[in-house]
Amino acid sequence: MSQPSKSELAILKILWAETPLSAREIQEKVGPKMDWSFSTTRTTLSRMCDKALLKQSSKHGVRVFSPCESKARTLSGVMREFFATVLEIDGPLPTAAFHDSKVLTEDEWLELDDLLNGGDNDD
Structure with a gap:
């Protein structure tokens, strides 16, 4: 398993509390704290999926994210x-x-x- 960075841990903490969430929902929770734009959040989510820290699925036609590990x-x-x-x-x-x-x-x-x-x- 790849080790998460500080910013990736911020996203994981949100998803451990409430999962699955869409990129928009994650942005609403982490964006203001990290001073991120929506594109930064989406880029980080994509990188986390590539590192097998997150998995993507679809819920009601919306792409949602969940942690791969506990x-x-x-x-x-x-x-x-x-x-x-x-x-x-x-x-x-x-x-x-x-x-x-x-x-x-x-x-x-x-x-x-x-x-x-x-x-x-x-x-």
Whole structure:
């Protein structure tokens, strides 16, 4: 799985909360925060589909987007890369620090901990 950039993570956070969404709906949510034009949002969505971060489908004749992977699986890849390349941690990863995150539900945190430390390391 390709690692998402900061701007791609902003889109993924929106789609993890509410999916599927059209490009226009995503623009309404992310455009003002990121100071993006609609064409920038569409370009980013296209790039994310090429990187297999998003998948496209059609809903009532409108192209909509959904994440390819769960929030926990995507974040485990981001965290694993950060811990390995920046902090040079090879062993168990300190997921307890993220237990009180407002971004993760209890179930998502448990999935993330399992992905990082449980043995499913096929990132």
